Amino acid sequence: MVDKTREVRANQRLITERCFAVLVWIAGILGIFIPLYIITFITINGAPILSWAFLTLPPAGFPLGTGGGIGPAILGSLALITIGLSFSAPLSILAAIFSSQYCTSHNFLVFVRFFAEVLASVPSIIYGLFGYALLVVFFDLKISLLAGGITIAFMMTPVIFVGTHESFNLANKELQQAAISLGVSRLFYIRKVLLPKTLPSILTVIVLASMNAMGSAAPILLTGAIVNSIGEIRLDLPVMSLPSHIFYLVGEAVSFDHAFGTALVLVGVLIFGNMGVGWLKWRYIKNDG
């Protein structure tokens, strides 16, 4: 009787385990298939339009965007990310250093961390609205590269802060003890051990935040984007950007071909960005552990 009950239980466990394995396989295959399908779909629809002229020329034709290319949008997106990063990366890393190495108040840390996590998940249009109200209207920066870049920095800062803070916390506490016990200062430890040790994770979080910001149209639509430009990059002038250009081409039903072409370029930039960081991380871990 006892043996039979055991056998039934064992069979039930086996069935549960197999069902779970099937579920995990399906989820895994979908996880790979869905992004692959999206990229393939964009590539099939966007590849025919790609050419050197498309990558370098400004938009042309009537309505605007049915001809020419997306050269100024590529430049504009890169400029926006550069400005966003130059504000957000140092600020977030310093804030993470403060919170993980210097701040002694646990309650303050919990408070800061909670709000940073909330901000990291705020929809990007809210950053756009905030950037518009604060930078464009209140500080009178006008719709410009600077206003758009700072708005993107607002959006990236909590993401980089949370990721960097997490990687600092994950860095072995024993490592800190070993360094400080040699009589060196906290700053020396941060410079020589903590930052080199966590550099791959920091790079990853910076790239993820940048790629996410680069693909967002909402924050810059109200603060820094323009429909057409000859490609002049100036802080006080608005710029074209890849996501806002897609938004314009599709929203105004101008050209789906050009929209897919732009989307393919944007996805390509994101893929190459991630691959670049992957390579850097691999090289770094291989060399320095």
Add this chain to the structure above:
Amino acid sequence: MDKKISSSDKVFSASHVAPSPALSLNKLNAGYKERQVLFNINAVFYKNKITSILGPSGCGKSTLISVCNRTLELIPGAGVISGNVFLNGNDIYDTAASAQLIRKKIGIIFQHPITFPASIVENVLFGAVYHQKLTRQERLDYARHHLGIVGLETELINRLHEPAHKLSGGQRQRLCLARTLANQPEIILMDEPCSALDPSAMRHIEELIKTLSKTYTIIIVTHNIAQARRISDYTIVMTNGRIIEQDQTTKIFEKPKRKQTHEFIEGLIG
């Protein structure tokens, strides 16, 4: 500040003429946020001698040595409650004492060898370049000299610029020792330095400890009763945060005064 602690602190047998003390603990109480771990600790560690600290797990051995170079205070909420630790007669917990300088003078080796994300040479020089001015050429010579002391120079002659994490456990522990020696300490604390090593690497480290004791004062926390007997000149036995007996190692092992000491070294209590 200049209060001197003599070596006649009634902690060792009356017949024993002790050498001069390097580090003395006086009525020391210490602990963590919620609980006290060390109770009324009085101990003396002698110059150029090896002192082992023995005791069951959780008795406060590691806390005791982390008090000795002010690394305990790196843990939030932990620290000394009362009492003094004297290095050459000066209280290391005096408000005027620099914790960084104390940690330079009293180096510590941990149970798990921790290497920094840098090359072997950079690891050796980590503390040295912070405390001393060394030219580029001097740096390499300095690192090689200290690697030589721990017997790693010839082993690693062609790998000096390789990442330190590629070394074996025993080599990493010797590298950590070289890194501490390069800091020019007066005292070396060792928190179970051989517990993560295989017997061959352990033997190597033990020989090294014996050699180093000619130049440095060494305090070693160990679980390994046989190791304490093999290498140390003096032994301290602890239980429940208190020192139950301290004396010359031969006396502790041959004629322990306390029943608890006898039971511990016989393996009757763990």
